[in-house]
Amino acid sequence: MSSLSTAQLILNASQQYTIYVSFIILFSGVFGHIANIFVFTHHTIFRGNPSAFYLIAESILDLLELTIVDTASIAIHGFGNDLTQTSLLWCKLRAFLTQSVTVISLNIVCFAAIDHYLS
Template identity: 40%
Template sequence: MSSATIASLTIAYEKVVICMGIPILFLGLIGGIFNVFVFLSLRTFRQSSCAFYLTIMSILNIVQLITGLLSRILISGFDIDLTRSSLFYCKVRTFIFQIAAC
């Protein structure tokens, strides 16, 4: 591939990450927060062991969105790479993302 093709694909990738990633991030965070709120506030859900599992999964999904998608948006879309400036964040980000994905 020529360098012009690679450059145009890189620009297209950055635009897709910004245009698709930000709405997915915000809608996912809002949906996860609503899930946690509903599962913790209603008495019917507080008494069910299945609702406890769903609450924990909603919290883990929020963590996964923040550690995975937010950092990907910052790295690919806005060229802000926090993993280069902080060794601790670099190691913890991968660990938390993997734990939340289980």
């Protein structure tokens, strides 16, 4: 009986840890990406810089990826609510968006490096 309560205690602690850490990562990531977008769009130093365009696009895509992946992780691991089990559309859309946004974001970093090298 003691091992069952210990296992349940560990599972509850793990669930609480997942919820709190994921929310901290989500909010700090959203704040950081919005700050990047704000800095690169509102300062006159970066307006004519082609690298700033790549960094703005990367921040927007990373913000989208963070929102999709982290909110789904919080819902699944923190609250036990897996929408991919109940919605076929969300199951397919989440997988497609996560993979495509990740690949596009990594390609944007490569394009920024190539653009900086060639200019």
